[in-house]
Each structure stands twice: as structure tokens, then as C-alpha cells.
Amino acid sequence: MTNELEKREIDDCLRIIDRLLPLIGEAERQFSSARNWGFLDMLGGGFLTDIIKHSKLSRASGCMNEINYLLRDLERELKDIQFTTDYSMNTRTFSTFADFLFDGILADTYMQSKIMSSLDQVRELHHRIEFIQARLLDKRNR
Numbered sequence: 001m002t003n004e005l006e007k008r009e010i011d012d013c014l015r016i017i018d019r020l021l022p023l024i025g026e027a028e029r030q031f032s033s034a035r036n037w038g039f040l041d042m043l044g045g046g047f048l049t050d051i052i053k054h055s056k057l058s059r060a061s062g063c064m065n066e067i068n069y070l071l072r073d074l075e076r077e078l079k080d081i082q083f084t085t086d087y088s089m090n091t092r093t094f095s096t097f098a099d100f101l102f103d104g105i106l107a108d109t110y111m112q113s114k115i116m117s118s119l120d121q122v123r124e125l126h127h128r129i130e131f132i133q134a135r136l137l138d139k140r141n142r
Contacts, residue, residue: 024129
């Protein structure tokens with residue numbers, strides 16, 4: 001049976017998750033859009049395509065900064081209730097300068113692989129946070 005103190009701690013975790021999930025969704029949308037613009041760039045999109053793609057990446061990066069901040073809070077709260085996790089999230093720097101300077105198939109392909117990797121990481125994080133949320137809800141309702 002879960003005591004009242006533990007329920008409050010679980011509720012704190014769930015509040016953080018409620019803030020995290022929309023941010024993760026937004027980061028996923030921005031990375032996905034950047035990926036689409038990256039495909040166009042690989043087909044010869046040019047300077048304007050680079051600007052739009054990097055604008056999407058910049059928005060995704062802003063989301064990732066907020067996500068990392070909330071993940072630290074969540075990790076701290078989860079320790080209060082002895083709840084183990086195994087997630088981590090790395091915000092990678094994108095080679096913006098090289099993408100603009102050496103705009104060609106090699107630079108575009110490199111950028112596309114970075115975008116795809118980031119998108120995969122965000123999707124994995126989304127699944128893990130949803131799993132943690134389900135476990136916390138189950139634990140709270142016992």
C-alpha cells in the first residue's frame with residue numbers, strides 16, 4: 001500500500017512528466033520537419049532550404065534544453081521514491097557552419113544522419129517517459 005507521502009512524491013513526478021511529454025512531442029515534430037527539409041536539401045535545396053532546416057533544428061534544440069532541465073528534476077524526484085530509471089538524453093551540437101559552408105551531398109548526408117539520430121533518441125525518450133508514467137500511475141493506485 002502506498003502511503004500519503006509517497007503518493008505526493010509520485011504526484012510530483014507525474015506533474016513533471018505532464019510538462020515533459022508535450023515538450024518531447026514538440027522536439028519530435030521539429031526534428032521530423034528538419035529531417036524532411038534535410039531530404040529536400042540533399043536533392044539540391046540550396047541556401048533557403050538550409051535556413052529553414054536549421055531553424056527547425058534551433059527550435060528542437062530549445063525544446064531539448066527544457067527537456068534536459070525537466071529530466072534532471074524528474075530524476076531527483078524519482079530518487080525520493082526509490083524508483084530506478086535508465087534514461088539519458090544528450091543534446092548534440094549540429095554542424096551548422098559546415099552545412100552552410102560545404103553545402104553539398106557529403107555535408108547534407110552528414111547532417112541528415114545527425115538529424116535522424118536525434119529524432120530516434122527523442123522517440124526513444126518519449127517511449128521511456130510514457131513507460132515511467134504508467135509505472136508511477138500503477139504504483140500510486142496501489
